[in-house]
Amino acid sequence: MRVAFTFGLCLLASVGFAQALPRRAALGFPLRPVPPELQTKFNLKAQTAAQVAGGPAVKLPGDVKEGDLVTAIDGKEFTTFGELNEIVRTLSVGKPVVLSVIAADGAKATRRITLAERPRDPGDATYEVIYDHVLSSGNRIRTIVTRPKKPGKHPVMFWMQGIGTGSVDAPLTSPGIITRVLKPFSDEGWVTVRVEKPGVGDSEGGPAMKVAFNEENDIYRQTLKALDKYEFVDRDRVYAFGHSMGGCHAPIIASELPLKGIVTYGTVSDSWLEWQIKAARFQGLLSGAEPAEIDQRVRQTVAFYSALYNDKKTVPQIRKEHPELAEYIRVSIPSDDMLSARSVKYMQELNDKNFSDYWQRIGNAKVLALFGENDFVALEADQTQIPFLVNRKKPGNSVFMKVKESDHGFAKTTSMQDSLAKWGKPDAEFNPEIIRVMKEWIASVEAAK
Numbered sequence: 001m002r003v004a005f006t007f008g009l010c011l012l013a014s015v016g017f018a019q020a021l022p023r024r025a026a027l028g029f030p031l032r033p034v035p036p037e038l039q040t041k042f043n044l045k046a047q048t049a050a051q052v053a054g055g056p057a058v059k060l061p062g063d064v065k066e067g068d069l070v071t072a073i074d075g076k077e078f079t080t081f082g083e084l085n086e087i088v089r090t091l092s093v094g095k096p097v098v099l100s101v102i103a104a105d106g107a108k109a110t111r112r113i114t115l116a117e118r119p120r121d122p123g124d125a126t127y128e129v130i131y132d133h134v135l136s137s138g139n140r141i142r143t144i145v146t147r148p149k150k151p152g153k154h155p156v157m158f159w160m161q162g163i164g165t166g167s168v169d170a171p172l173t174s175p176g177i178i179t180r181v182l183k184p185f186s187d188e189g190w191v192t193v194r195v196e197k198p199g200v201g202d203s204e205g206g207p208a209m210k211v212a213f214n215e216e217n218d219i220y221r222q223t224l225k226a227l228d229k230y231e232f233v234d235r236d237r238v239y240a241f242g243h244s245m246g247g248c249h250a251p252i253i254a255s256e257l258p259l260k261g262i263v264t265y266g267t268v269s270d271s272w273l274e275w276q277i278k279a280a281r282f283q284g285l286l287s288g289a290e291p292a293e294i295d296q297r298v299r300q301t302v303a304f305y306s307a308l309y310n311d312k313k314t315v316p317q318i319r320k321e322h323p324e325l326a327e328y329i330r331v332s333i334p335s336d337d338m339l340s341a342r343s344v345k346y347m348q349e350l351n352d353k354n355f356s357d358y359w360q361r362i363g364n365a366k367v368l369a370l371f372g373e374n375d376f377v378a379l380e381a382d383q384t385q386i387p388f389l390v391n392r393k394k395p396g397n398s399v400f401m402k403v404k405e406s407d408h409g410f411a412k413t414t415s416m417q418d419s420l421a422k423w424g425k426p427d428a429e430f431n432p433e434i435i436r437v438m439k440e441w442i443a444s445v446e447a448a449k
Helices: 036-041 081-089 177-187 213-229 246-254 272-287 291-310 315-321 323-332 344-351 355-359 380-393 416-422 433-447
Strands: 031-033 050-052 069-073 096-102 108-114 127-136 139-148 154-160 191-195 233-243 261-265 366-372 398-403
Touching: 031 081, 069 081, 127 213, 139 177, 139 213, 154 177, 154 213, 154 246, 177 191, 177 433, 191 213, 213 233, 213 246, 213 344, 233 246, 233 433, 246 261, 246 355, 261 433, 272 291, 272 344, 272 416, 291 315, 291 323, 291 344, 315 323, 355 380, 366 380, 366 433, 380 398, 398 433
Parallel strands: 154 191, 154 233, 233 261, 261 366, 366 398
Antiparallel strands: 031 050, 050 069, 069 096, 096 108, 127 139, 139 191
């Protein structure tokens, strides 16, 4: 999810193809957004560079140095992480490439590396990894399934990703927010399931930022269907975790295919247009903007997105028919077919979804709707509405809970202002409270068989 006002809310098998989906090339080191202070210092626009992340577990290739700001790959510049990923995806394993960087002292330099295969999760004493794929919209889409080494059938935790197009392909032992949620379940003998979006990582299709909502929704549908072929999966005990936008995909999929339970965290249950309007005012106040300025911005948000979503106008049409919105469009809309989060088509398809209807058609699935008490991206009312909708059809099947000292990205924070100050920083402390809350709820669902 991107924020409308200021912030952006090893076995191989094959499905549908005889040939397994190959691993793509990778830079061989993690990248993160450039901190605001360095953007200012080096006069960089956001996401026209990416900072090399390091740490004791990271071995940097060639002469790459931790803290380098990568601005181009083989002379190709980028303006988003999506574009950066597309550049790397076009390159081959074993290819030498030249990185244009800004070094820590501000000097421009080049770094030479040879692209390696994307690293694999080697597993550990408790699990092994299956790099598989499903067929969706004519493309092979990478799935990552971790299998407990204990024999028998096991429950499943299926991760449904937010609106971003970052890769979910990382070892369960790595310190990302996805792996920190999934690893505690793997440790207790659960199967974990992730799926890369089209145009991300090994997946075919894309570019990822331009994939529409309905196309993306199908990757979750096909992944859930594919679980039937694994003899180690207990198909009657599949739980989905929908983080942010993933919580919008979850009820759609559950209205078609059975799930034992759904956990949502910081999602949207009203129309997307309603969220954008409410978030614009709420987040504007939180950021310290002047109330009169916020009010004007909200009115522009209503006018522009109502025309875009409800009237299905194009950005050029709105610009022509509403000259009073020209400055708003210039500042807020990256291009005629892209919004700050995803493509115009993606957002129009998303806004068309009636989530109230989907939540009332999920069958017998139990639902835990979570809200981090310091989450400034999502709105609490969207989370409390989910149990209201579910329980109207199946009384007692859904509950709402707050996760103490947690924000939208599961960071341990003391307030929304504290979360705002820490947002996007790599050293944010993960708050394990979400694991405790999830496990207690799941235990109650399992006990109620």
